[in-house]
Amino acid sequence: xxxxxxxxxxLDRAGLAAALEPLGIxxxxxxxxxxxxxxxxxxxxxxxxxxxxxLRDAIADRFRIARPEIAARTSARDGTVKxxxxxxxxxxxxxxxxxxxxxMTFCLSSQVGCAFGCTFCMTARLGFRRHLQxxxxxxxxxxxxxESEVAGGAYNIVFMGMGEPLHNIQALEPAxxxxxxxxxxxxxxxxxxxxxxxxxxxIRRLATFPSPPRLAVSLVAADQRLRETLMPVARRxxxxxxxxxxxxxxxGRRDRPTLEVVMLAGVNDTPELAERLAxxxxxxxxxxxxxxxxxxxxxxWKPAPEERLQHFLRVLGARGVVGTVRxxxxxxxxxxxxxxxxxDPKSP
Ligand code: SAH
Numbered sequence: 001x002x003x004x005x006x007x008x009x010x011l012d013r014a015g016l017a018a019a020l021e022p023l024g025i026x027x028x029x030x031x032x033x034x035x036x037x038x039x040x041x042x043x044x045x046x047x048x049x050x051x052x053x054x055l056r057d058a059i060a061d062r063f064r065i066a067r068p069e070i071a072a073r074t075s076a077r078d079g080t081v082k083x084x085x086x087x088x089x090x091x092x093x094x095x096x097x098x099x100x101x102x103x104m105t106f107c108l109s110s111q112v113g114c115a116f117g118c119t120f121c122m123t124a125r126l127g128f129r130r131h132l133q134x135x136x137x138x139x140x141x142x143x144x145x146x147e148s149e150v151a152g153g154a155y156n157i158v159f160m161g162m163g164e165p166l167h168n169i170q171a172l173e174p175a176x177x178x179x180x181x182x183x184x185x186x187x188x189x190x191x192x193x194x195x196x197x198x199x200x201x202x203i204r205r206l207a208t209f210p211s212p213p214r215l216a217v218s219l220v221a222a223d224q225r226l227r228e229t230l231m232p233v234a235r236r237x238x239x240x241x242x243x244x245x246x247x248x249x250x251x252g253r254r255d256r257p258t259l260e261v262v263m264l265a266g267v268n269d270t271p272e273l274a275e276r277l278a279x280x281x282x283x284x285x286x287x288x289x290x291x292x293x294x295x296x297x298x299x300x301w302k303p304a305p306e307e308r309l310q311h312f313l314r315v316l317g318a319r320g321v322v323g324t325v326r327x328x329x330x331x332x333x334x335x336x337x338x339x340x341x342x343x344d345p346k347s348p
Contacts, residue, residue: 007064007088009037010135012177012184023058031183033059038184041142043067067139068093070147080330084342085143087112087136091129094340095140095161097148098329104148104155108140109340110172111163116197118218118231120262122296122341123162131168137175141185157187160195160216162340166202173209180211189213190255197233200245207249215249215257216289217242221268222280230267239280246284256322257284262291262338263304263312274312278319287322288312294328294336 006019016030032050036042045051045060068085071092075081079099084092096107114121115128141157157179159165165172172194178184179192192213194206206212221227227234250257259281263269281288290312293303309325316323330336 005064007066007133007135008033008059009043009065009067009139010133010137010174010178012134012174013181015174019063020059023055023062025055025058029055034178034181035183037065038138038142038178038181039186041146066135068136068143070143073147074333074335076330076333076335078329080333080335081148082330082333082335082340083140083144083147085140087132092342093132093136093140093162094335094342095144096330096335096340097144099148102154104150105158106141106144106155107158107161108137109161109163110137110159110165110168114163115167116164116231116233118197118220118233120220120230120264120293120299120301121338122298123338125298126162126341131171132163134171134174134178137171138178138185141179156191156193158193158195158216160193160337164197164199165194166196166199166206169202169205176209176211176213193258195260197231198237198242198245199233200237200241203245203249212249212253214255215246216260217246217257217286219259219261219277219280221261221273222276223268223273226268226273230264243280243284246286250285257286259284259286259288260291260326261288261312262293263309264293265302265304265308267301269304269308269312271311271315274315277312278316278321281316281321282319287324288316289324289326291326291337292328294331294338296334296339 013030013034016033017027036048043065045056066088070083071086072084081097083095091112093109093112098105111131112129113126114123117124179187189211194213195216198217220230224239246257313323328336
């Protein structure tokens with residue numbers, strides 16, 4: 001493969017050193033290139049004045065530097081903005097900027113579409129199109145950060161956009177390295193959350209990364225049968241096996257893993273399931289985040305009533321489990337959880 005086909009954007013330090021080596025560029029230069037690409041977001045090698053001119057020219061001639069570009073934006077009344085980003089092959093992927101006071105949460109995608117078929121999620125309906133590359137993952141953040149002018153780096157990242165991040169762990173790994181690198185985005189592990197449908201072997205692998213992120217698991221129901229009907233992945237990975245993986249992920253960490261439960265009226269909001277959820281969370285040593293269901297015309301479910309959410313919180317509290325509610329954000333821009341499906345919000 002000729003170096004002309006290599007896209008530098010998305011390579012971590014080790015990847016950059018390996019790519020530059022055939023040009024006779026010394027490994028320590030990878031630090032400078034890394035800082036230019038990710039810390040300064042300077043994508044023109046000819047302007048990298050900390051490198052000698054001949055190296056700048058050689059890099060510009062021999063490599064591509066391509067990161068996703070914003071193709072469209074939709075603003076919700078609450079300040080949430082959904083972006084569609086165009087990738088090099090023309091594919092589109094969505095990412096969301098969610099302001100919260102003077103902080104920002106950026107919600108990133110890991111795949112185009114999704115392979116897991118959760119019945120309550122619109123992204124599932126796209127089916128699986130492809131994995132994102134590491135540069136297509138961190139590039140979403142670079143593009144959104146530039147757009148939304150976050151002051152002093154006051155933002156967090158959640159991998160809760162399109163796709164299943166742990167299904168694409170091969171790209172997630174270098175992406176997390178770039179996000180965490182002080183010559184990259186400089187994000188400490190507590191500022192990055194990876195949310196998963198619950199793949200136990202991948203959760204164990206994530207725990208071995210140099211700086212493992214926060215873990216969130218989309219549990220939805222602490223009942224094996226019910227979970228299988230809502231999330232087909234549960235057939236392959238039963239709750240018992242999942243609990244073990246979650247518990248061991250949290251071992252030795254200050255921040256507990258989170259169980260996410262999207263609350264569906266008449267489905268998983270019964271008092272009995274509240275008790276089971278509390279017991280399961282205790283077993284996993286996890287917190288619980290109840291998520292308001294975001295309805296779309298295509299899906300039959302309705303959001304659970306507020307009194308059910310309050311009942312769940314009381315039961316969790318009584319069992320010593322920390323429970324919170326994630327209020328829906330960006331719904332009117334189809335930017336909310338489970339709504340990322342490349343819909344044109346103007347279409348009926
Ligand atoms: N595949 C990963 C990352 C996507 S996160 C995962 O499943 O965790 C998407 C989150 O939104 C999940 O917690 C999911 O349970 C939730 N969700 C999906 N559809 C939703 C909907 N219609 N309303 C509210 N939350 C939804």
